[in-house]
Amino acid sequence: MTARATxxxxxxxIDSIAALMPEGEDGIDLPERSVLARALGLDHKPGALQPQLSPENVVIxxxxxADPxxxxxxxxxxxxxFTMTDIDAMGMRDLMHEAIRIATSGTQGxxxxxxxxxxxxxxxxxxxGGITVRETHQAMEAIALSGGLLSMDVSGLTSGLEPRIAIDTVNFVMSAFGKRIL
Structure with missing residues (x-):
């Protein structure tokens, strides 16, 4: 059922991992590997979050x-x-149009x-082996043009991250929020 709440x-x-690791799988307890599972209510541990998202409106x-x-x-x-194979086959532009369509179907953004x-x-x-810097900008530009962006987070920013990568990441965020060349 598509999310219908106000x-x-x-x-x-937009990540190389799904973060859907089931609880207790192989004795592994890596919170970053299960964050999306928790947000979808798939974590059944005591005190688990109630589902916050409708799976139909979630796009990776x-x-x-992906672990088995x-x-x-x-x-x-x-x-x-959408895997790297899908991006290669569809192109980032068309793929992002589809991702945005899925994420906005029946939602506020x-x-x-x-x-x-x-x-x-x-x-x-x-x-x-990931998406190129240009494809990343293209994805963020499509997000900005859609007008549906409500909020954004960036994971993996640490003090050990190379400055050039941090700078590019800030530029990606600015693209998502509408920064343009002209």
Missing amino acids: HSFGLIW VGLRH AEARVLKDSRVSA FHVSYSPEVTEFAGWEAGS
């Missing part, structure tokens, strides 16, 4: 890694996921969650 929102998750863009347990969760959920590890920066191993 304050309903979608989510565009740039997926490169996460792949099962993803297939069983109604979350849409969408939140964007971006991780720099989805982007392939020259010489940075964490983003190896």
Whole structure:
């Protein structure tokens, strides 16, 4: 069922991982690997969050890694996921139009969650095989043009992050909020 609440929102998750690791899988307890599962109410631990999102309005863009347990969760959920293969086949422009359509269907707009590890920066191993810097800007520009952006977060910013990557990340955020060349 599409979210119909007055304050309903979608989510565009731009990251190389799905963050849908089921609780207790293989004895692994890595909060960053299950944050999306928790937001979708798939975490059944005591004190777990109530579902905050409708899976039909959640889109993962740039997926490169999925544990077999996460792949099962993803297939069983109604979350849409676009892998690097999908980006190569569709092109970032068309893919983002589809992602935005999914995230805004029956919602007031969408939140964007971006991780720099989805982007392939020259010489940075964490983003190896990811979307290009230009594709990242293109995704953020599509977000701005849609007019549906309600909020945004950036994960993975640490003091050890190379300054050039942090600067590009700030530029991506500015693009998402509408910064243009002309």
